[in-house]
Amino acid sequence: MDLRAKTAIVGVGNTAQGTLPGRSANEIAVEAIQEALADAGIEKKDVDGLITCRNLRSREGIDEQIGHLMGLNPKYSATLDYGTGNFSLHLGVMAILTGLASTVVLVYGTNQRSAKADFSVAVGGGADMAAIAGLAHVAGPAAMAFRRHQHLYGTTEEQLGWVSVAQREWAQMNPLAIFKQPMSIDDYMAMDYMVAPLRRPDLTMISDGGVAIILTSAERAVDHPKKPAYILGIAERTALRAYQNLENLMRPWLGDVAKQLWSSSGLSPKDIDALYIQDATSVWVLQMLEWYGFCEVGEGGPFLAEGRTRPGGSLPLNTNGGQLSESYMWGWLNLAEGVRQLRGECGPRQVANAEVVLDCSTHDFLKGAATILSSHQ
Amino acid sequence: MMAYDKPLPDLENEVEAPHWQAAKQGRLSIQRCSQCGYLRWPPETICPECLTRGGDWVDLKGEGEIWSFAVYHRAMNPVFSDEVPYAVAMVRLTEGIEMIGRIAGPPDQVRIGQKVRAVFVPVTDEVTLVQWEPSA
Numbered sequence: 351m352d353l354r355a356k357t358a359i360v361g362v363g364n365t366a367q368g369t370l371p372g373r374s375a376n377e378i379a380v381e382a383i384q385e386a387l388a389d390a391g392i393e394k395k396d397v398d399g400l401i402t403c404r405n406l407r408s409r410e411g412i413d414e415q416i417g418h419l420m421g422l423n424p425k426y427s428a429t430l431d432y433g434t435g436n437f438s439l440h441l442g443v444m445a446i447l448t449g450l451a452s453t454v455v456l457v458y459g460t461n462q463r464s465a466k467a468d469f470s471v472a473v474g475g476g477a478d479m480a481a482i483a484g485l486a487h488v489a490g491p492a493a494m495a496f497r498r499h500q501h502l503y504g505t506t507e508e509q510l511g512w513v514s515v516a517q518r519e520w521a522q523m524n525p526l527a528i529f530k531q532p533m534s535i536d537d538y539m540a541m542d543y544m545v546a547p548l549r550r551p552d553l554t555m556i557s558d559g560g561v562a563i564i565l566t567s568a569e570r571a572v573d574h575p576k577k578p579a580y581i582l583g584i585a586e587r588t589a590l591r592a593y594q595n596l597e598n599l600m601r602p603w604l605g606d607v608a609k610q611l612w613s614s615s616g617l618s619p620k621d622i623d624a625l626y627i628q629d630a631t632s633v634w635v636l637q638m639l640e641w642y643g644f645c646e647v648g649e650g651g652p653f654l655a656e657g658r659t660r661p662g663g664s665l666p667l668n669t670n671g672g673q674l675s676e677s678y679m680w681g682w683l684n685l686a687e688g689v690r691q692l693r694g695e696c697g698p699r700q701v702a703n704a705e706v707v708l709d710c711s712t713h714d715f716l717k718g719a720a721t722i723l724s725s726h727q
Numbered sequence: 728m729m730a731y732d733k734p735l736p737d738l739e740n741e742v743e744a745p746h747w748q749a750a751k752q753g754r755l756s757i758q759r760c761s762q763c764g765y766l767r768w769p770p771e772t773i774c775p776e777c778l779t780r781g782g783d784w785v786d787l788k789g790e791g792e793i794w795s796f797a798v799y800h801r802a803m804n805p806v807f808s809d810e811v812p813y814a815v816a817m818v819r820l821t822e823g824i825e826m827i828g829r830i831a832g833p834p835d836q837v838r839i840g841q842k843v844r845a846v847f848v849p850v851t852d853e854v855t856l857v858q859w860e861p862s863a
Contacts, residue, residue: 484733596819
């Protein structure tokens with residue numbers, strides 16, 4: 351099916367980020383939906399699809415709960431167990447292209463910081479065995495993946511540090527970002543290890559917050575007040591066999607997401623004006639720069655250290671500050687930022703002539719997904 | 728033996744129990760499909776290659792090399808605070824599978840490519856964990 355420019359994002363909304371005490375994840379989700387509806391110039395009666403994400407460490411975020419709370423009886427609804435922006439977005443695209451719905455609201459809301467959700471637990475297939483060995487938190491496998499990259503390609507900690515330093519520079523121009531204090535590469539290198547070879551800035555902090563997106567067909571998109579962000583291409587790939595896949599921590603299957611994305615869209619990395627990479631850890635940025643073909647595999651370290659992803663660089667990356675500096679929202683704020691860049695709404699951090707953006711995300715060591723969005727059809 | 732307050736296997740879990748019984752006897756044991764011979768780790772009820780249920784338990788040599796490792800300077804799970812810094816490795820076994828395991832001993836001598844062998848560390852009266860130490 352040719353899905354190029356058949357659907358478009360016409361609304362984005364978010365709550366404040368950080369600590370939102372005294373509110374349930376579902377209440378936060380509803381506020382985000384209200385913001386997105388207002389941005390799209392519509393009311394809740396105008397949406398006939400609802401796609402939500404279950405919270406990772408609670409039973410909140412189910413479509414039945416949020417639909418009920420919002421007083422919605424949409425034609426179509428679904429919940430993803432782990433809905434980074436891309437996975438939810440792709441389900442929305444499918445719902446619209448198949449006629450199950452015409453205008454879909456996608457939402458993620460969480461109170462995981464205030465609720466003190468436990469992120470020390472091990473992740474991915476074989477998690478029990480990892481927990482017993484003390485491989486706690488995603489920092490452990492990410493540290494292993496980076497050390498392996500160092501071993502294979504000579505990548506240095508300072509080169510990796512440029513991920514966090516560049517994103518902090520972007521965050522300083524983003525009022526929504528939680529972490530805005532200046533951080534130089536020397537500051538980074540002076541920090542203690544958390545899980546060597548990774549330091550504090552290489553890992554996201556847990557936050558509360560919500561983000562919602564309104565997706566509709568290209569025909570309807572022009573009736574909304576803001577400039578549509580058209581979906582030009584989507585791709586996904588899983589690695590559900592987890593640790594049965596040798597070298598799975600390097601996530602080489604992300605290269606297959608990239609191949610599908612570029613071949614189906616007819617676009618290439620040189621067409622991308624701003625790049626968004628879901629960054630639970632800085633190592634994910636290094637990996638995806640390479641697997642998506644912005645540099646050769648193994649060349650990510652020098653690529654970053656040349657400053658290409660910093661403000662003013664040739665490849666603006668996570669211009670919101672990403673999860674490392676803005677807020678940990680499962681990649682949803684990266685997606686929202688991409689849309690806002692295409693609209694030209696980003697003030698001092700606006701990328702000049704941003705017309706095509708790429709949003710890449712992963713579900714730890716199990717799935718990858720990517721979407722190309724454009725202000726043009 | 729002192730109380731051990733860290734994550735422990737569920738010995739009631741029939742799928743995993745043979746691994747822990749073997750570890751207690753100083754053997755590294757994993758499943759091999761009785762139909763197609765596929766070695767599988769972690770334990771599961773069905774062979775992911777040919778979908779045969781069950782499987783035999785076979786002892787491995789307990790030898791391999793370090794594919795990569797992480798050194799915890801901060802215990803991301805606070806129950807491990809008394810052990811930092813400690814290293815956890817991904818070990819590539821000679822039989823070709825990868826297995827996550829703790830490095831027994833201090834982390835400063837650990838390196839990628841190092842040959843390691845399994846050691847069996849009792850942590851409670853019932854549970855013995857498989858860890859790894861340099862073999863050369």
